Amino acid sequence: MMHIKYDIVTEDNIDFLEELCNKLMTFQADHATIRPDILASMDFNNRLKIDYENSTRKHMVVAFDKEMPVGFAFATIGLVTEKNKQVRPPWAEQLEGIGFYPETYKVPKTIGTFKLLYVDANYRTHHIGDRLTRMIMKWLNSHNDVEDLWVYVANGNETVGKFYEKHGFLYNHSVFNGFIDAYRLQKG
Ligand SMILES: CC(C)(COP(=O)(O)OP(=O)(O)OC[C@H]1O[C@@H](n2cnc3c(N)ncnc32)[C@H](O)[C@@H]1OP(=O)(O)O)[C@@H](O)C(=O)NCCC(=O)NCCS
DSSP states (O other): OOOEEEEEEOOSOOGGGHHHHHHHHHHHHHHOSSOHHHHHTOOTIIIIIHHHHHOSSEEEEEEEETTEEEEEEEEEEEEEOHHHHSOOOGGGTTOOSOOSSOTTOOSSEEEEEEEEEEEOGGGTTSSHHHHHHHHHHHHHHTOTTOOEEEEEEETTOTTHHHHHHHTTOEEEEEETTTTEEEEEEEOO
């Protein structure tokens, strides 16, 4: 019988998640049909570590089998303004189409973003992903100023949209002409 422990991570150093995070990045690149090279250029250092260090409002939950991390989920809360609504990350410079928010998106708005979710392949189908997601959603829903929740699914991994739908998200729009699917959960 598998015994999994769930921890909320508060320490500054999350290097212990490097291997697991890189497995997620590899998974996404391996499944993509649109610009897999862009997804292949992402790793722990240029995605999760930077985001974690630069975010003041963040939540990281990790599933452990004894001392070994076998799954994690990460979310942030931030403000979308007129200025940063149109901002494209450096990796999206060659991509076209609507960005992370629809052009008609009313801002300023405080939003929660469910950034990353991964369960090691050997540990899937045991409801670890579900538990991590419920912990993330509890945190995101505990802030009264958060008006909208977003989660993004890389191309090639569209089936996972069903997983997020179970947690209340609805498909909203295609980001960068199909490179990513955006799901949204409107609060209130
Ligand atoms: C998606 C992921 C985190 C799910 O973790 P998991 O621990 O295997 O999932 P659970 O056992 O908690 O599954 C909960 C439910 O979601 C469903 N589900 C799980 N993964 C799914 C997927 N990829 N697509 C559709 N449904 C899925 C399960 O069938 C289960 O349904 P049930 O409650 O009716 O039995 C895991 O498969 C994973 O890490 N995949 C690769 C990376 C990935 O896709 N991450 C998300 C990137 S946006």
